[in-house]
Amino acid sequence: MTAPRPYALLAELSYRCPLHCPYCSNPTQIRDDQELTTEEWRRVMREAAGLGVLQIGFSGGEPLVRRDLAEIVHDAREAKLYTNLITSGVGLDETRAYELRDAGLDSVQLSFQAADVDLADEIAGTRAHLRKLDAAAAVRAAGISLSLNFVIHRRNIDRLPQMIDLAETLDAKRVELANVQFYGWAFLNRAALFPTREQVAHAHEVATAAKERLAGAIDIFYVLPDYYERQPKPCLNGWGQRYLTVNPIGDVLPCPTASSAIPGLHFENVRGQSLDWIWRESESFNRFRGTEWMPEPCRSCPQKEIDFAGCRCQAALLTGDAANTDPVCTLSPNRALVDTVLRDLNLSPVAPPDWAPRMNPA
Amino acid sequence: MPSQITDDAQPRLARGVRFQIDPPTGQGVLLFPEGILELNETAQEILTRCDGRTLGEILSALAEEYETDLPTLAADVRETLADLERRKLVEFA
Numbered sequence: 146m147t148a149p150r151p152y153a154l155l156a157e158l159s160y161r162c163p164l165h166c167p168y169c170s171n172p173t174q175i176r177d178d179q180e181l182t183t184e185e186w187r188r189v190m191r192e193a194a195g196l197g198v199l200q201i202g203f204s205g206g207e208p209l210v211r212r213d214l215a216e217i218v219h220d221a222r223e224a225k226l227y228t229n230l231i232t233s234g235v236g237l238d239e240t241r242a243y244e245l246r247d248a249g250l251d252s253v254q255l256s257f258q259a260a261d262v263d264l265a266d267e268i269a270g271t272r273a274h275l276r277k278l279d280a281a282a283a284v285r286a287a288g289i290s291l292s293l294n295f296v297i298h299r300r301n302i303d304r305l306p307q308m309i310d311l312a313e314t315l316d317a318k319r320v321e322l323a324n325v326q327f328y329g330w331a332f333l334n335r336a337a338l339f340p341t342r343e344q345v346a347h348a349h350e351v352a353t354a355a356k357e358r359l360a361g362a363i364d365i366f367y368v369l370p371d372y373y374e375r376q377p378k379p380c381l382n383g384w385g386q387r388y389l390t391v392n393p394i395g396d397v398l399p400c401p402t403a404s405s406a407i408p409g410l411h412f413e414n415v416r417g418q419s420l421d422w423i424w425r426e427s428e429s430f431n432r433f434r435g436t437e438w439m440p441e442p443c444r445s446c447p448q449k450e451i452d453f454a455g456c457r458c459q460a461a462l463l464t465g466d467a468a469n470t471d472p473v474c475t476l477s478p479n480r481a482l483v484d485t486v487l488r489d490l491n492l493s494p495v496a497p498p499d500w501a502p503r504m505n506p507a
Numbered sequence: 508m509p510s511q512i513t514d515d516a517q518p519r520l521a522r523g524v525r526f527q528i529d530p531p532t533g534q535g536v537l538l539f540p541e542g543i544l545e546l547n548e549t550a551q552e553i554l555t556r557c558d559g560r561t562l563g564e565i566l567s568a569l570a571e572e573y574e575t576d577l578p579t580l581a582a583d584v585r586e587t588l589a590d591l592e593r594r595k596l597v598e599f600a
Contacts, residue, residue, distance in 0.1 A: 197531050227525055227538035252523040252540040290523020292540050
């Protein structure tokens with residue numbers, strides 16, 4: 146099969162993070178291996194550019210825990226990649242912001258847990274909110290483009306207006322209000338995080354109204370919680386089509402959550418293979434590429450080039466087989482699995498259980 | 508009728524937007540957070556000249572280079588810039 150051209154690389158620089166968000170999509174079990182070195186990242190980024198990649202997102206964990214971040218950003222710019230830092234903001238003071246700008250950093254996506262300090266810090270499991278406000282100021286002082294990201298769930302979904310106000314106050318250009326997707330720690334904490342149907346409907350109205358009101362000033366992206374949908378999301382625009390992820394230890398993943406969601410699939414490592422070979426030839430990237438692998442009802446479905454059978458990780462987590470249709474689809478023979486989750490969570494008279502905070506690798 | 512971009516406006520890329528030539532295709536692209544826009548020839552020719560020059564100066568330069576009549580060219584360029592402004596990729600000083 147001819148491999149398409151990838152456009153974006155997600156570089157997960159470290160799984161370490163000062164925050165402990167219960168919805169973190171990082172793997173719940175991490176091999177305690179050596180993180181890639183500065184030189185290894187330089188090689189990976191050059192190889193990615195050679196494949197056609199134009200954008201790189203530095204993520205984690207918290208990428209700022211890497212002391213060589215500015216050097217890595219500089220190397221990315223040398224490779225002509227557009228650089229975006231996806232960060233909690235903890236550790237991003239003015240000195241660091243200027244250092245990153247001088248290295249060529251193009252934009253920063255800053256995460257917030259809520260707009261209220263107490264709720265935000267409770268979700269993060271640490272006092273981080275005020276430091277994030279300082280980080281936003283540092284990013285603006287350095288003249289770097291700023292976007293905000295809020296992960297939305299049962300505990301903060303009723304506070305959307307406050308989040309939108311915060312985005313306005315911080316002069317963000319773009320804000321993502323992303324309902325939690327259930328992978329990694331979020332899958333583990335699903336019952337605690339799941340918003341009710343009423344919450345979701347109301348939040349949708351709030352986001353739509355804000356989008357209209359702020360058109361021209363802030364771009365608002367509201368990401369729906371997909372269990373409440375009837376058709377699956379076009380995950381990644383198709384497996385191995387446009388995106389690739391390299392995790393902190395050098396495993397190359399078609400999707401950042403694939404390593405924990407699909408344990409049966411073997412992922413190659415940049416220490417053993419070239420990125421080019423992994424993207425074009427490896428079993429992991431070709432396993433769900435295109436439409437040939439699809440089962441029914443996808444195979445004969447007119448939507449198959451639109452939703453690409455949905456999300457492989459979700460199919461694996463909910464049905465036990467990544468090669469099944471995403472059970473969010475109402476045509477899936479496994480849709481009952483999703484409906485059961487929705488029914489139980491919406492009927493349950495008891496308060497949701499506590500969540501387990503994300504733990505750092507050893 | 509939308510307001511017309513004046514000749515003394517200086518178009519420039521918005522913060523966080525980068526213009527470059529895509530090595531595999533030789534085509535101009537705009538890169539911005541979470542997005543890539545492949546540029547048509549008009550947009551590429553304009554953006555190559557967004558270096559502090561005014562719209563009027565950019566129009567003269569393009570008219571000279573392509574030996575096109577100015578009114579047609581100006582309409583085309585204004586439309587392209589207005590579109591890029593709507594997408595918040597270009598702003599005017």
